[in-house]
Amino acid sequence: MKIRLLLAATLTLPALSFGQVGLGNFSGNIESNFQYLNEDTVISALQPPSKGLMNSYMNVFYTQGNFKAGMRLESYLPRIQGYPDYFSGTGVGMRYIGYANDFIDVTVGSFYEQFGSGLVLRAYEDRALGYDNMLDGFRAIIRPYKGIVIKGIYGYQRASFVEGRIQHGPGIVRGFDGEIHLNEVIAWMADKKLDVSLGGSFASKYQADDQPNLILPENVGCYGGRIKMRYNKFTFDTEYVMKGQDPSQDNGLIFNPGHALVANLGYSQKGLGIILSAKSTDNMSYRSNRNGKSQELLINYIPSMNKTHTYNLVASLYPYATQLLGEVAYQAEILYTIKKGSKLGGKYGTSLNFNYSTTHNSLQHTSAINPLDSTGVTYTSRLFDQGSTLYWQDINFNISKKFTKNFNMILSYYNITLNNNVASVTKITKPDGLIRSNIFVAELGMKFANKQSLRAEIQGLFINKYEGKPVDKGNWATMVVEYTFNSNWFMSVMDQYNYGNQYKDRRAHHPYVTLGYIREATRIMVSYGRQRAGMFCVGGVCRQVPASNGLTISFTQSF
Amino acid sequence: MKKLVFALFFVSLGWTLSAQPETENHSSVKQLPKVMLVDLDGKSINTAEMGFKGPIVISFWATWCAPCKRELNTIQDLYPDWQEETGVTLVAVSIDDEKTKAQVRVYVDGKAWDYVVLLDPNGDFKRAMGVNNVPHTFLVDTEGNIVYSHNNYAPGDEEKLYEEIKKIAVKGAN
Numbered sequence: 001m002k003i004r005l006l007l008a009a010t011l012t013l014p015a016l017s018f019g020q021v022g023l024g025n026f027s028g029n030i031e032s033n034f035q036y037l038n039e040d041t042v043i044s045a046l047q048p049p050s051k052g053l054m055n056s057y058m059n060v061f062y063t064q065g066n067f068k069a070g071m072r073l074e075s076y077l078p079r080i081q082g083y084p085d086y087f088s089g090t091g092v093g094m095r096y097i098g099y100a101n102d103f104i105d106v107t108v109g110s111f112y113e114q115f116g117s118g119l120v121l122r123a124y125e126d127r128a129l130g131y132d133n134m135l136d137g138f139r140a141i142i143r144p145y146k147g148i149v150i151k152g153i154y155g156y157q158r159a160s161f162v163e164g165r166i167q168h169g170p171g172i173v174r175g176f177d178g179e180i181h182l183n184e185v186i187a188w189m190a191d192k193k194l195d196v197s198l199g200g201s202f203a204s205k206y207q208a209d210d211q212p213n214l215i216l217p218e219n220v221g222c223y224g225g226r227i228k229m230r231y232n233k234f235t236f237d238t239e240y241v242m243k244g245q246d247p248s249q250d251n252g253l254i255f256n257p258g259h260a261l262v263a264n265l266g267y268s269q270k271g272l273g274i275i276l277s278a279k280s281t282d283n284m285s286y287r288s289n290r291n292g293k294s295q296e297l298l299i300n301y302i303p304s305m306n307k308t309h310t311y312n313l314v315a316s317l318y319p320y321a322t323q324l325l326g327e328v329a330y331q332a333e334i335l336y337t338i339k340k341g342s343k344l345g346g347k348y349g350t351s352l353n354f355n356y357s358t359t360h361n362s363l364q365h366t367s368a369i370n371p372l373d374s375t376g377v378t379y380t381s382r383l384f385d386q387g388s389t390l391y392w393q394d395i396n397f398n399i400s401k402k403f404t405k406n407f408n409m410i411l412s413y414y415n416i417t418l419n420n421n422v423a424s425v426t427k428i429t430k431p432d433g434l435i436r437s438n439i440f441v442a443e444l445g446m447k448f449a450n451k452q453s454l455r456a457e458i459q460g461l462f463i464n465k466y467e468g469k470p471v472d473k474g475n476w477a478t479m480v481v482e483y484t485f486n487s488n489w490f491m492s493v494m495d496q497y498n499y500g501n502q503y504k505d506r507r508a509h510h511p512y513v514t515l516g517y518i519r520e521a522t523r524i525m526v527s528y529g530r531q532r533a534g535m536f537c538v539g540g541v542c543r544q545v546p547a548s549n550g551l552t553i554s555f556t557q558s559f
Numbered sequence: 560m561k562k563l564v565f566a567l568f569f570v571s572l573g574w575t576l577s578a579q580p581e582t583e584n585h586s587s588v589k590q591l592p593k594v595m596l597v598d599l600d601g602k603s604i605n606t607a608e609m610g611f612k613g614p615i616v617i618s619f620w621a622t623w624c625a626p627c628k629r630e631l632n633t634i635q636d637l638y639p640d641w642q643e644e645t646g647v648t649l650v651a652v653s654i655d656d657e658k659t660k661a662q663v664r665v666y667v668d669g670k671a672w673d674y675v676v677l678l679d680p681n682g683d684f685k686r687a688m689g690v691n692n693v694p695h696t697f698l699v700d701t702e703g704n705i706v707y708s709h710n711n712y713a714p715g716d717e718e719k720l721y722e723e724i725k726k727i728a729v730k731g732a733n
Contacts, residue, residue, distance in 0.1 A: 029690065061686075112686070266664055268667075275662060310625045445629075484713040487713065521709065558691060
């Protein structure tokens, strides 16, 4: 017995010491959200059968020299309200091992990746949205020379998480991407003012033909090139991609090819930044399941071309989500800071910001098409060939000024038009679907001598009328007051008041109180109150969140 | 047999003890992970070897994140003094994706920031650093160890951050 014990100690001691010498590096995070919901007939909020709902996640990443490994555990007991319905149970939602040195980086298992601007391929996650299209398979990244990166990927995509298990999509995705930064590679360009990067990507998906009476392409390719340039204060970048015939649920099983172009031209110097952007897309939904819809199994990422707003009434009532079938969009953004010490700039400078974005349909020409031929191509389209249907328009302006060390103010105005027939966020009867709103926001920030601080927002949304009545839910007013007691504790009170609803019994207040505690990388928040139904968006991808009334506790921790 | 096991035991004990001193520096501190990012000029940067002399503040932000911008605009007014007194470098890591990435340069130059700005459009560095939500600020010492981190921003948090910077700046000078 003694000998056995000794033998065990003999074997484990070096193991222990070995483990300590190179304990490696652990990092990660935890997030948990709990809801207890009540029924509220005024805002049509329902109580879920289980009353309580909880989403939890934990990521652990480990590196030891050139070795790396990581995993994420997820738990939906059941999923919180408004989360997509394909998440349930507890289990491992992501896991990988890999090896990386300066030359090569290899991963087996789950990984996230983006080629260029993502028009060909982008695997990413956004937990708040319930979006996770990670790839599960093999990836290699090679850096043969400074300024050159070559990537290759092969895998299935994560489609959903059911009963604690990752469910993959039916299609295999593979691709490669190369990028070269000329100024790092070509010696005589090293210190030139003109800076140039070139890149190219290719992706292909394979999905067996699942339609007995149609001959569908089983392998569909998507490829493109990009260039990024900088000269003095000017920057220019563009990417153009093409997609092969890809009959899908999205496009009604047509055999049209697809294309997309995104370009940005910028000028900036200290105190002034300008960017002009343009985008033209046609038939660019690209999924590893041709029967997929909404945010399921997208291989690429087509961003919507508009500013991401943060104030409650601007961000969540009438946001725009990108239309994969085709759009032509433009955007301009200018930020100018009036110098400190000047008459208008004051002691701290004054910033002026203007932003304009517009999106229309992409024209589809059918005159040259014989509808009886067997090609399955139903129209032709050209780059930046814009139709007359307005999808979205946003004109906004804001001015921010710090008056003293302890007092600042931001005033903003937004004029937003959303075509609800195209990017549907609500139910209205107006035939053209256009919802126009004017939104005003004033924000004040104050800091007190005892290190406490106060922030307040007053927001008003004024909507257009149709047949004498306000469209959708009518006008809204929102007030937010946030008080920070010290570096650990804060409290906020928000009320959204739908005072302009055409139905008197729906002119409801939506009070919402939050108490928060923060200590270094730990955050705990307890909230109670009403939340109206609305859109929750991150990066132009949105999900509908139903109205709710109740308690929410959320906890986040990084380590 | 018994003797052999005893001998092995002592050999292994010896190895274990001799291995101890090396562990001291690396026991429980978190090191900066290695992720390849690009800066606003398109140059690739290895996050584990950024090559700054003094302490580094890494601040995750986005053009659509109001408290992030509040934090970085507040520090901007104090930054020249901070740099002079402690030699600190602030690295602002934007997690803007392709939708808003083009606006990063507009904002940075429009606000005349003097920070080093890195782009993390697919959240690779954010994930590796265990960031749940922005703003999240880390303080890294001259050996690449993460010595302090803070989630969220409330006015006054920058003073606490500066206290922490001063601690390691003094340590670095010794």
